[in-house]
Amino acid sequence: MRRKLFRLFNPSRVYTEDNKSLFPEDLAELCDCISNYLGYQNFRAEAAIVNYYHIGCTLSAHTDHSEVNLEAPLFSFSFGQSAIFLIGGPDKNVEPSAIMLNSGDIVVMSKEARLSYHAVPKIVSALSQPWSNGESDKEICDNMANFKYITNRQQLIIDMNRNIDNKEWDLFKNYAQESRINMNVRQVLHEHQKSLLDVNNFKSYFLVSFAPFYYIEEYFLCVSILVFLLGCSVITEKRIVNITIFVYYNAPFGDNLGFITTSCHIFKQRLKSW
Numbered sequence: 001m002r003r004k005l006f007r008l009f010n011p012s013r014v015y016t017e018d019n020k021s022l023f024p025e026d027l028a029e030l031c032d033c034i035s036n037y038l039g040y041q042n043f044r045a046e047a048a049i050v051n052y053y054h055i056g057c058t059l060s061a062h063t064d065h066s067e068v069n070l071e072a073p074l075f076s077f078s079f080g081q082s083a084i085f086l087i088g089g090p091d092k093n094v095e096p097s098a099i100m101l102n103s104g105d106i107v108v109m110s111k112e113a114r115l116s117y118h119a120v121p122k123i124v125s126a127l128s129q130p131w132s133n134g135e136s137d138k139e140i141c142d143n144m145a146n147f148k149y150i151t152n153r154q155q156l157i158i159d160m161n162r163n164i165d166n167k168e169w170d171l172f173k174n175y176a177q178e179s180r181i182n183m184n185v186r187q188v189l190h191e192h193q194k195s196l197l198d199v200n201n202f203k204s205y206f207l208v209s210f211a212p213f214y215y216i217e218e219y220f221l222c223v224s225i226l227v228f229l230l231g232c233s234v235i236t237e238k239r240i241v242n243i244t245i246f247v248y249y250n251a252p253f254g255d256n257l258g259f260i261t262t263s264c265h266i267f268k269q270r271l272k273s274w
């Protein structure tokens, strides 16, 4: 079942009870899968931001602090062209470290990294195109693990297979060939909080915004250990204050919902084989 998404251009990224809709089930499922795997059992996907970057776009240094709950991790998914991602510390005096984010990379910003300054100073051409490597040709059948958020399994399979159909896929392939999409997912509320006003009808927030064409003003120092899973190495940065985890899973690219569904499926398959 496709649900209505509330689309909001909200440059100030202020959450209100008036602007919300059901959170996409497949994206919630993917986040649940990853958060459980990493040991964040209580994570609830409540807000998502989609950033569309064309070559030449940048995102200026900022922290993400609009959520009531700033302790929960933030999950950030990259698709399409690559990006240079800078991550520093709690203020702009901290010199940042640069990390290349490729299609399929997931950044988990937790602990100190959750409130660290970060930025995207450059979009760069991807060296490989996992969205056109044939993984998308595979028919997906009903052999998945139990889902927590996805309610209509049959429809999910139909949607996933439609999204990997060549004609449908070509649209996204072409888009990914020129652009980068980043989706980042946050928990807004504290564990037992029901809404921003603490009333009972809280569901979720879904915000869509466009990457602003700002330039990076300053640089900052990285305070992270980066753990690359799935065959990647462990990189220890200059100062070890925090652990930021990168999970590389080479997701294929589809539409805003479908690619997440497909990625979720593939991620689950990979988890099973670990």
Ligand SMILES: O=C(O)CCC(=O)C(=O)O
Pocket (backbone or CB within 6 Å): 049, 051, 059, 064, 076, 078, 083, 085, 101, 118, 119, 120, 182, 184
């Ligand atoms: O595009 C990215 O990797 C980062 C996006 C971001 O930091 C944000 O939307 O707050």
Ligand SMILES: [Fe+2]
Pocket (backbone or CB within 6 Å): 062, 063, 064, 118
């Ligand atoms: Fe951010």
